[in-house]
Amino acid sequence: MSTENSNCATCPAHNLANLVKLGIDMSEFDFVVALAGNPNTGKSTVFNNLTGLRQHTGNWPGKTVGRAEGGFKFGDKRFKIVDLPGTYSLLSTSDDEEVARDFILFGQPDVTVIVVDATRLERNLNLVLQVLEITDRAVLCVNLIDEAARHKIQVDDRLLSKQLGIPVVLAAARQGIGMKELLKSIHDVASGQYICKPHRLSSEIGNVSHAVDALNKKIIEAFPDLPNTRWIALRLLEGDQKVIEAISSGEIGNLKPAETFDE
Amino acid sequence: MLKTEEILSAAHKLRWEVGENFHDSILESIYKDASSIAGKVITRVGEKPKFDLDRFIDRVVTGKWTGFPIMFLLLAFVFWLTIIGSNIPSGGISFILVDTIHPFLKNLLNSIQTPWWITGLLIDGAYLAGAWVVSVMLPPMAIFFPLFTLLEDFGYLPRVAFNMDNLYRRVGAHGKQALTMSMGFGCNAAGVIATRIIDSPRERIIAIITNNFSLCNGRWPTQILIATIFIGGTVPTYLAGIASAGAVVFIAVLGVVFSLIVSWGLSKTVLKGEASAFSLELPPYRRPRLMQTLYTSLIDRTIFVLWRAVIFAVPAGIVIWLVANLEIGSLSLAEHFIHSVDPFAFFIGLNGVIILAYVIAIPANEIVVPTVLMLTVLTTKMAVGSGTGVMFELESVNETANILHAGGWTALTGINLMLFSLLHNPCSTTIYTIYKETKSMKWTMISTFLPIALGLIICFFVTQVWRIIVG
Numbered sequence: 001m002s003t004e005n006s007n008c009a010t011c012p013a014h015n016l017a018n019l020v021k022l023g024i025d026m027s028e029f030d031f032v033v034a035l036a037g038n039p040n041t042g043k044s045t046v047f048n049n050l051t052g053l054r055q056h057t058g059n060w061p062g063k064t065v066g067r068a069e070g071g072f073k074f075g076d077k078r079f080k081i082v083d084l085p086g087t088y089s090l091l092s093t094s095d096d097e098e099v100a101r102d103f104i105l106f107g108q109p110d111v112t113v114i115v116v117d118a119t120r121l122e123r124n125l126n127l128v129l130q131v132l133e134i135t136d137r138a139v140l141c142v143n144l145i146d147e148a149a150r151h152k153i154q155v156d157d158r159l160l161s162k163q164l165g166i167p168v169v170l171a172a173a174r175q176g177i178g179m180k181e182l183l184k185s186i187h188d189v190a191s192g193q194y195i196c197k198p199h200r201l202s203s204e205i206g207n208v209s210h211a212v213d214a215l216n217k218k219i220i221e222a223f224p225d226l227p228n229t230r231w232i233a234l235r236l237l238e239g240d241q242k243v244i245e246a247i248s249s250g251e252i253g254n255l256k257p258a259e260t261f262d263e
Numbered sequence: 264m265l266k267t268e269e270i271l272s273a274a275h276k277l278r279w280e281v282g283e284n285f286h287d288s289i290l291e292s293i294y295k296d297a298s299s300i301a302g303k304v305i306t307r308v309g310e311k312p313k314f315d316l317d318r319f320i321d322r323v324v325t326g327k328w329t330g331f332p333i334m335f336l337l338l339a340f341v342f343w344l345t346i347i348g349s350n351i352p353s354g355g356i357s358f359i360l361v362d363t364i365h366p367f368l369k370n371l372l373n374s375i376q377t378p379w380w381i382t383g384l385l386i387d388g389a390y391l392a393g394a395w396v397v398s399v400m401l402p403p404m405a406i407f408f409p410l411f412t413l414l415e416d417f418g419y420l421p422r423v424a425f426n427m428d429n430l431y432r433r434v435g436a437h438g439k440q441a442l443t444m445s446m447g448f449g450c451n452a453a454g455v456i457a458t459r460i461i462d463s464p465r466e467r468i469i470a471i472i473t474n475n476f477s478l479c480n481g482r483w484p485t486q487i488l489i490a491t492i493f494i495g496g497t498v499p500t501y502l503a504g505i506a507s508a509g510a511v512v513f514i515a516v517l518g519v520v521f522s523l524i525v526s527w528g529l530s531k532t533v534l535k536g537e538a539s540a541f542s543l544e545l546p547p548y549r550r551p552r553l554m555q556t557l558y559t560s561l562i563d564r565t566i567f568v569l570w571r572a573v574i575f576a577v578p579a580g581i582v583i584w585l586v587a588n589l590e591i592g593s594l595s596l597a598e599h600f601i602h603s604v605d606p607f608a609f610f611i612g613l614n615g616v617i618i619l620a621y622v623i624a625i626p627a628n629e630i631v632v633p634t635v636l637m638l639t640v641l642t643t644k645m646a647v648g649s650g651t652g653v654m655f656e657l658e659s660v661n662e663t664a665n666i667l668h669a670g671g672w673t674a675l676t677g678i679n680l681m682l683f684s685l686l687h688n689p690c691s692t693t694i695y696t697i698y699k700e701t702k703s704m705k706w707t708m709i710s711t712f713l714p715i716a717l718g719l720i721i722c723f724f725v726t727q728v729w730r731i732i733v734g
Contacts, residue, residue, distance in 0.1 A: 040546045091290070119547060122301035129293050147547055152308045160304040174552065199300075201292045211277040218273055222266035234289065236274035237281055244274075247267050 019183060020073035021052025029071060029080040031190040034107065036100055036131055037115035038124050039086030042143045044068070045173040046115055047083040050183070074183050077191070082109070088123075090130045091238075098242070104134050105228075106246070110190045112138045113182070118148035118155050118170070128164065132198040133231045138166045139185045146172040165197035200230075211237060223252060317548050321422070325545075330426045335512060337419070341410045343508035346491055349402035356401060360394035383584055387641075392580025395633035396572045403484045404565045411449075412560035416551035420445045425545060427519070434523050435530030437466035440473070444522060447477030448515075451689050452696040454479075459700075465536045469526050471697055472710045475689045476522035478515050481572070481628030485684045486511045488632055492664045493677025510681070518685050521717065572629035579623050579630055580637065586619075587641035597642055611719055612679040612726030616642065616670060621683070626691045631684065636663065639670035675729050679722045686718030 037043045047053070051070030068083040084100040091097075104112055112135050116124035121142070131138060142155055161168040167185035171178030188194035215233040219226065226232070232252070235243040246252040278285075323329050368390060372382045414420065420442075427441035439461050447454030454474040461467040478486060487507070494510040495503035530536065586597040594602070601615030608614045620634040667677075688694070688711045698707040 091286075121305055122298055125297035125301055126293050129296055144547075147549070154306045154308055156304040156306070160300070163300045163303065174549075199296070201289075201296060211281050215270070215274055215277055218266075218270050222270060233274075236270070237278055238286055238289070239278060244271060247270055250267060 019180075021050070029078040031077060031079050031110040032107065033079050033081040033186055033190070034104055034109035034112045035081060035083045035115065036104065036112055036127070037086055037141075038088055038117065038120070038127055041086065041115045041117040041124065042173045043083055043086060043115045046113070046141060046143065046171070046179075046182070047081060049173055049176060049179050050081055074187055077187065079186070079190070082107070087127065089127060090134070101134075102242070104131060106251075109135070110137060111186050113141055113186060114138055115141045115143050115173075118142045118145045119151050119153060121155060129199065129201065132164065132166070133201070133234070134228050136196055136198055136227060137189050138196060138198065139182065139189055140164060140166055140168045141173075141178070141182055142168060142170050143173055145170045145177070146175065164199045167194055167196075226252065320548060321545060324419070324422050325425050330422075334423060334426060335516070337414070338515065339505075339508050339512045341407065341414070342487065342511045343504050344410060345403050345407045346487055346495070346507050346511075347504045348406045349487070352402045352405075357398040360398050361391070365391060365394060380588075383588060384581055388580040388582075388584030389577045390580070392576040392583065392630070392633055392637060393573050395636055396576040396630055397569065401565070401569060403487045404480075404569065405561070407483060407487075408480075408565050409557050409560040412556050413551045413553075416549065416556050418546050418548045421545055430523055431526065434527035435536070436469045436473075436526040437461045437463065440466070440470040440522075440526070443470050443474060444477050444519065447474040447479060449480060451475055451477065451479045451693040455693060455696045455700055463536075465530075465534050468701065468706055469529050469534055471701060472529065472706065472713065473522040473525050475693065475710065475714050476518040476525070476685070478518055478685060479628065479690075481690065482631075482684050483511075485628070485632050486514055486681055488663065489677050489681050489684075490514075492667065493672075493674050496664065497674060514681050514685050517682075521686070525713070525717075572627060575624075575627040576630045576633060579626070579634060582623055583634060583637045583641065587638065595642070597638060601638075601642060610726070611722040612675050612729065613683060613722060614671065614676060617676075617680055617683070621687060625688070628684070628690050632663075635680075636666055639666055675726065675733075678729075679725060682721055682725060683718045686714050686721055688712070688715050 035043050035047055047068065047070060050072050052072070053068075053070045069080060070083075071078065071080050073079070082103060084103055085097075087097040087100045089097065090101040090104070103109070112131055114128050114131055116128060128138075128140060140160070142157065142160070145155065148155065155170065157168045157170050167189065169178050169182045169185055171182060173179065185194070189196060212230065212233050215236060216229050219229040219232055223229070232243060232247075236247070243252075324333050365386065369382060369386050372386060423445050424439075424441035427444070428438035431440045432438050440458075442460065443454050443457045446457040451474050454477060455471050458467050458470040458474070461470055490507040490510040491503075495507035498506045583597075586600070587595050589596050591599060597619060600619050603615075604618050605615040608618050616635055616638045620631055620638055624631045624634050689697070694707060694711055697710050698704070701707060
């Protein structure tokens with residue numbers, strides 16, 4: 001009897017029945033979820049699906065330029081979710097990319113959900129890999145699988161999950177397909193039941209790895225709590241003004257691993 | 264603190280070591296990994312379809328010769344449907360709100376001995392303005408917005424941007440301005456915020472200043488209504504729908520032309536510089552979800568815009584009633600104003616009522632037509648729907664036409680109102696948004712007054728030419 005119950009409790013279908021769409025009520029949340037992805041992959045649709053809000057969605061890139069926030073309750077945890085503007089990368093300098101980048105880095109979300117377009121997976125993965133350089137805790141939502149089916153494209157989600165080291169969920173957010181699995185994955189990563197082993201850029205960057213390592217060591221010395229020192233070393237070497245400022249003001253020292261963020 | 268300085272100086276030193284192509288090699292390794300992972304997890308089932316429908320549609324709607332004609336035809340079709348379709352419900356709503364409830368409320372208040380000025384303020388001012396906004400604007404909006412949202416949902420707007428992109432680049436603006444311009448067709452304030460997708464400050468300010476040349480939600484109904492009365496009214500009935508739709512498309516296209524000309528002017532003078540390059544990704548076509556689109560366009564746009572219009576209309580109605588009834592000497596404030604600007608207004612083919620209406624309607628473009636109607640009625644001392652039989656048609660478009668003709672309007676006034684509605688200051692929300700986005704009084708002022716100046720000049724020339732040709 002008791003085993004049956006526990007089986008039920010771990011089933012996403014059971015928990016989905018407990019999904020409470022909190023709309024803009026974000027008081028006393030347990031976890032922060034960021035929603036990132038290329039433009040026009042359906043981030044806002046996923047956002048609306050989870051929060052019950054009706055943020056305007058449109059079939060074109062660049063629709064969300066600020067960031068929208070909402071909340072939902074899943075299981076016994078309350079989540080705040082932030083819809084970031086769609087960007088192709090986190091490296092260059094436009095306003096919308098900075099909003100997205102700053103939030104993932106300085107906002108320290110407990111989970112970053114990356115929404116990608118199944119029909120344009122290769123190009124979308126560029127952003128995914130960049131996000132994984134910054135944060136350890138992410139879930140990949142491969143959206144628009146209905147479109148992909150129309151174009152006769154199949155995505156192997158289990159292999160993709162293995163390659164990236166994070167949960168991968170196939171979804172068609174417009175039809176609500178895959179949303180409960182996504183919720184479950186967000187919950188598992190946030191609560192630490194799923195430990196991500198994110199992919200790191202494999203091909204070491206030519207002859208500069210010792211420069212990165214040397215800098216990395218110094219950063220770890222100064223800020224032992226920092227979760228993503230390698231990425232910061234890379235940004236410093238590129239001369240990223242925002243990161244340089246964050247270092248010299250010491251603001252970067254306030255960043256802590258997500259586990260200790262609550263305390 | 265010492266440690267942070269150490270890090271920065273180390274980074275500075277090492278930066279020389281890693282060389283200039285460091286950025287490229289990072290990008291390269293990202294691309295390499297992405298492509299290798301994608302290669303492993305993606306399988307194409309069976310043969311690639313030989314006839315790719317998406318690509319075919321794209322070739323037609325963004326084609327060199329077919330792109331623009333299709334764009335015009337689609338727009339014209341949407342307006343035609345709107346104009347034809349909104350005649351019917353408009354009459355009914357107006358019959359209920361203006362012809363039935365208005366006299367009922369007035370009688371009710373009179374029967375309980377309410378002072379005349381309270382009845383005037385509340386019923387002839389606040390209520391009538393709100394009722395007029397609803398009956399004039401609801402039908403065209405309820406048809407136009409769902410159609411427009413369907414086009415957006417389907418993925419057509421980025422194709423419009425794609426067609427326009429090259430033109431914007433050629434005038435020295437950013438290609439993405441084509442996108443923010445399309446956004447402005449919905450709401451200029453939203454369009455101004457959308458310019459954040461443009462990286463270069465120079466090109467962004469050009470996009471912000473010229474966004475007002477995209478006809479917005481609040482101005483479509485004005486255009487549609489005035490076109491129906493003054494353009495549709497001058498041709499045989501069976502052509503009326505097409506002619507008025509054509510006129511609205513003409514104004515919308517004229518707006519785009521102005522945004523190109525002004526962008527060109529700005530980028531050659533005060534905002535000099537080269538256009539920067541970017542890549543525009545055409546999203547896939549998606550089958551619009553019919554019910555959801557109808558629902559969201561009704562809630563997000565129709566009700567939203569209508570509600571905003573009513574909120575602004577009610578206090579405006581009170582102001583209108585006051586200026587029409589507070590008298591200095593033997594004339595009301597409104598008449599004083601109208602008479603004093605009439606000579607100037609006549610010069611540019613408008614009239615004092617329109618000018619006053621635009622002053623009162625600065626908070627929201629939506630209420631221009633209702634304001635014009637109310638001012639005309641109040642200053643010519645007509646009676647509306649009060650059972651006196653002056654105007655008691657069920658068709659509200661006809662009713663509107665009667666009021667305007669009685670106010671001394673001609674086709675020229677109608678045309679100039681359409682032009683001036685395109686070329687005047689943005690609404691107060693947009694002006695405030697521009698200030699928030701640019702943080703500059705100078706650019707806010709330019710964005711506000713440049714269109715007015717253009718509008719006055721254009722109306723003046725149209726009027727002079729009209730008077731020479733038509734007489």
